[in-house]
Amino acid sequence: KQEVTQIPAALSVPEGENLVLNCSFTDSAIYNLQWFRQDPGKGLTSLLLIQSSQREQTSGRLNASLDKSSGRSTLYIAASQPGDSATYLCAAGNTPLVFGKGTRLSVIA
Amino acid sequence: NAGVTQTPKFRILKIGQSMTLQCTQDMNHNYMYWYRQDPGMGLKLIYYSVGAGITDKGEVPNGYNVSRSTTEDFPLRLELAAPSQTSVYFCASRRSPENNEQFFGPGTRLTVL
Numbered sequence: 265k266q267e268v269t270q271i272p273a274a275l276s277v278p279e280g281e282n283l284v285l286n287c288s289f290t291d292s293a294i295y296n297l298q299w300f301r302q303d304p305g306k307g308l309t310s311l312l313l314i315q316s317s318q319r320e321q322t323s324g325r326l327n328a329s330l331d332k333s334s335g336r337s338t339l340y341i342a343a344s345q346p347g348d349s350a351t352y353l354c355a356a357g358n359t360p361l362v363f364g365k366g367t368r369l370s371v372i373a
Numbered sequence: 374n375a376g377v378t379q380t381p382k383f384r385i386l387k388i389g390q391s392m393t394l395q396c397t398q399d400m401n402h403n404y405m406y407w408y409r410q411d412p413g414m415g416l417k418l419i420y421y422s423v424g425a426g427i428t429d430k431g432e433v434p435n436g437y438n439v440s441r442s443t444t445e446d447f448p449l450r451l452e453l454a455a456p457s458q459t460s461v462y463f464c465a466s467r468r469s470p471e472n473n474e475q476f477f478g479p480g481t482r483l484t485v486l
Contacts, residue, residue: 268415298475307463308477353415359404359423360431361475363415 266291266357270364277344278372285339285367287354292332299328299339300353302366308353312339344371374399377478379464385484386454394449394481396464404467405447406475407431407439409460416463422447454485 267290277283287297296315300308312321312328314337320329327340337354351366380395398405403424408416408431418431422441436458438450447466451458464478 300477305482307479308465310474310476313474355416355475359406359421360418361406365413365415 266294266360266362268354268356268362268364270352270354270367272367273365274368274370276370276372279344279346281344281371282340282342283344283369285341285352285354285369287337287339287356287364289335289337289356289362291357292335294332294356295358297328297330297337297354297356298361299326299337300355302351302353304350311352341369344369346371346373376400377464377466377476379462379478379481381481382479383482385486386451387486388454388456390454391450391452392454392483394451394462394464394483396447396449396478397445398447398464398466398476399445400466400468400476401444402466402468402476403444404469405441406465406467407437407447407449408463408465409433410463410480411460419449419462451483456485459483459485 269288298313299311314321314330325342330337348371351368353366355361355363377398406421407419410416417433420439422428462481467473467475
């Protein structure tokens with residue numbers, strides 16, 4: 265059974281800092297891995313999707329990597345801004361898509 | 374495109390009442406999902422559908438029912454609501470599981486008292 269773990273559970277950084285969020289999964293037979301952002305009281309917004317044949321995806325200041333052999337994915341956020349404050353969730357698999365519990369990020373101005 | 378829409382946004386139910394959470398997507402996606410999210414926990418899959426007329430149980434299906442009569446709509450039915458069903462419910466869709474993103478609706482916040 266696929267299990268997804270995100271560390272740390274919460275992170276607070278000063279504005280402008282580069283940061284890395286971690287996601288690990290137990291079953292490497294995944295179709296893809298997806299990173300989401302969730303603002304308080306809101307739904308999930310898809311940030312990046314890494315297909316199983318890919319090693320990374322980039323969108324603006326975000327870069328996500330995937331290492332299936334080690335069961336890990338990282339989300340790199342460059343030059344963090346207060347507007348990046350949110351909970352970041354990763355999800356791995358097919359159906360069902362298995363979610364981690366998220367990392368709550370606070371970027372302090 | 375409106376994407377995935379859900380109604381209602383909020384609802385308070387009494388124990389034993391029933392209700393239907395509505396979900397509609399206008400992206401012609403085959404796959405649709407219902408999740409629940411409890412505080413501090415990840416999302417748990419309740420039911421999913423791979424196309425009109427086809428549904429299957431997820432991780433936590435007890436106390437819920439679904440139907441999929443059209444590609445666009447995937448309602449979730451709660452029968453005999455219980456306090457344990459207090460949660461935020463999200464509907465999601467994707468074109469196919471391989472190489473495609475999953476898109477989420479804004480959620481329905483349900484409280485059972």
